[in-house]
Amino acid sequence: MQIAVITGGSSGIGQATAVEVAKRGIGVVLTYHGSPERGLETAERIEKDGGSAVALQFDVSNQGALSGFRDALSAALQDKWGRDTFDFLVNNAGVGQHPVPFEDTTEALFDQMVGVHFKGPYFLTQTLLPLITDGGAIVFTTSSSGLLSSRPSYGYSVYGSVKGAQVVLTRYLAKELSARGIRVNAVAPGVTRTRLGDDAFAKRPELIQPIADNTALGRIGEAEDVAAAITFLLSPEARWVTAQTLEASGGYDL
Template sequence: MQIAVITGGSSGIGQATAFELAKRGTGVILTYHGSPDRGLETADRIEKDGGTAIALPLDVSNQRALSGFRKAISAALQDRWGRDTFDFLVNNAGVGQPPVPFEETTEQLFDQMIGVHLKGPYFLTQTLLPLIADGGSVVFTTSSAGLLTSRPSNGYSVYGSVKGAQVVLTRYLAKELSTRGIRVNAVAPGVTRTRLGGDAFAQHPELIPPIADNTALGRIGESEDVAVAITYLLSPEARWITAQTLEASGGYDL
């Protein structure tokens, strides 16, 4: 059985990816941070549906927690699957931000975005690299906001910058990890209904129609739309794909 580690797997895109991979027979180790209940409920649902899953706590921005997390991963692999390695790492954990003009951007916000979206996944991947099996795969959940083809939106200079950095990191890691046959790719969602931003679309449904009108396929994205893209990049069908960023936006802002 192949095994995936998914950060931020208790809700949104990470949760949908956990369900999709489990449905295809992959064992899942998912992480949660803000909501232990949702993390444990996600793992429990996978188990009830016939899959195997474990939920572990992790704050990706806390560098001091990484060595302990690696030990927890090693213990889980041995205890549950009798393995020393896992096959897939999905760097998905993230945090949203309200629009903040460049002039009003604080160092605190800047450091938070860097810690969660760049420094965290960078050093988490480094920490877990000895546990990733040769021939494995890494996927980053970035954002269409970080693509050079996207139209910048006011107030997101930090978020767009760190997501763009993930795109660049994807290419560099793909080069360095290729000696072990490990593929590294990214998925760039467009506007997607998740719990980020204070569950904004549930709180403000009036935001949906104008976004849908500006999307070629006529709706906003759902977590499941992105999950199947991530799952594809992890699959054998994508065996000749590395160093790529796949935009999954339904044609937003075409």
């Protein structure tokens, strides 16, 4: 059985990806940060539906937790599947932010965005690389805000910048890891209904229609839409795809 490690797998895009990947017969190790209940519930849901999953606690921004997480992951792989390696890494863990003008951006906000979205997944991938099988795949969940083709939104200079850094990192890792046959790609969601941003769409549903009106396919994105794109990039059908960023936005802001 192939195994996928998915960070931020207890809700939103990560949760939807864990469920979708498990449907393909792939074992799942999903991580959660602040909500063990949602992490364990997701793993239990996958198991109830006939899949195989383990939930582990992990804060991607905590560099001091990397070696401990690797040890916990190795133990889980051995205990659950009798394996010492895994096949797919989905760097999905993220945190949203409210719009903050450039002149009001604090060092604390800057460090948080860099830690979660760039430094964290960078060194997590480095730490776990010896456990990834040759011929495996890595996917970053970035954002359409990090694409050169996107129209910058006011107040997101840090978020857009670190997501753009993920896009660049994808290309560099695809080059460096190609000798091992490891494909590296990214998915760039547009506006997607998740719990990020303090669950804004649930609290302010009036925000949804203007976004849908500005999306070519006429609705807001759902976590399952993005999960399908991530799962494709892990699949054999994407065997000849690497160093690419696939925008999954429904044609937002065309």
